[in-house]
Amino acid sequence: MSVKTIVPVILSGGSGTRLWPMSRPEMPKQMLALTAAETMLQLTAGRAMGDVFAAPIVVANARHADLVEQQLAAAGARPQALILEPAGRNTAPAIALAAIAAGRGREALLVMPSDHVIADVAAFHAAIERALPMVSQGWLVTFGIAPDAPETGYGWIQIGEEMAEGVHRVARFVEKPPLDAAEAMLASGDHAWNGGIFLFRADRYLEALAQFAPGMLVATEEAMEKARHEGVRIYPDATAFAASPDDSIDYAVMEKAERVAVVPVAMGWNDVGSWDALHAISERDADGNMHRGDGGGTVLAIDTKNCFVRSDGVRVSLVGVEDLIVVASGNDVLILPRGRSQEVKKLIEAMKAKPAA
Structure with missing residues (x-):
């Protein structure tokens, strides 16, 4: 059974302090129009619109609820759910909340940070299409950004054997490297930057949490069971959510799971981190x-x-x-x-x- 619909999951909980003084906790980077007339949040939502995409699920800081709704409405991207975190617990719990809200099933979740630039959206969509058959089979897929510099501020991915056209097994994840290691990986030609964009089925992600971070799964499930609902807004229970470990998806799941694939792609990506x-x-x-x-x-x-x-x-x-x-x-x-x-x-x-x- 193939995946037919993709649910965009937009992570919008960051504070973007590296772009101070314009980016501040009350008006973070993703809410600003830094690279175009649209804000970065609006651009992110816009690159996941069309027949194959469902309405997005947005995970955001509760203090930004009105801003997020206003900006998405202006972009014509009404979310199916706006999950408002009572506190920041990093990406792995945030994605768990979204996977539960999506229905916990075979839905393909396209996880995207809200504050990145992708200049070549067509290349991004082509990479998603290449990934979908493996996602249908239960693989967790990340997108490896074609590197053009020995960046020490990014994680890297070593690209392993090709399993399908344009889709490879992940050989290993590399933490932010020293300069000499980054230069060697760039020269090798078989490494990519880890851009923090993922595609996988909701059920497979939750199964991985059950295996590798069961305390996180229990906490997020309880937070959603006890959540308060106001229209599309979902307020997870603060006490239950606070019990979740604070961890990234890379540490909690991707570096530990067996069936992890990478789709290398050159799509004009930039995290606009400075x-x-x-x-x-x-x-x-x-x-x-x-x-x-x-x-x-x-x-x-x-x-x-x-x-x-x-x-x-x-x-x-x-x-x-x-x-x-x-x-x-x-x-x-x-x-x-x-x-x-x-x-x-x-x-x-x-x-x-x-x-x-």
Whole structure:
């Protein structure tokens, strides 16, 4: 019996602090229009619409319920369920909630983070089509992103034997590697980045949890049994959900299960994990600049090269500088050299330790 319908599962619980000051806990990265006129959440929903796709299941932070509903309505993507987590417990429990909401059966779940870019949606859909026969047979499938750099910030997947056209057994998962190991994997040609996008049957995922993380399954089942329902909104029981281990799908299931496959794909994927990453995929002028004002913000750049400048309010003016990232949002302004935007997390930690007066 083949899988005929795919249920998109959109994970929208992240806070996106690496894109501070525009991304904040109350308005995280996936709710922002960073790469197009649509927000990242809307773009994610849009790439899983069509005859083969059912209405999505969205797992989000309870504080973002109104935002999620408003943005999906504007994108014409009314969810069949909006699961509102009482607390963040990582991806494995979040996906368990969605698998239970989907009916626990043979439904194919396409699990997607809400804050990634996929430039070539046709290539993504073709990869999904290649994966479906193996999914029907009960395999857990991940999509391996064709690497173009020795990234140390991503997990990697070693691509094993081909089992069907374009579908391979996973030889091993590799945690975020040191640079020399990443360079070797890139050069080998048989590794891919782990982009965190998955396709599998709901029943097979829950069976894997029962085998490898039974406490997580018990906690999420109880949380859904005791959940409060308001229309499409589902509020899992907070006490039961808090008892679930905090773990990613990679650690809890994918690295332990036997029948795990990977579909390598080049689809213009980017996790937009930093301002440098956003600059790299943005349209730039002849001097290598990306400058944009939103919501009344304006940017003026003279004799400026290779800079990324965004403002959603105040005017930002630059003269005679290069290789800077400048982001102004509300009362906050971020300035740092290009290439160091991952260090925003240091600022976040410092601000938590010493809040503004």
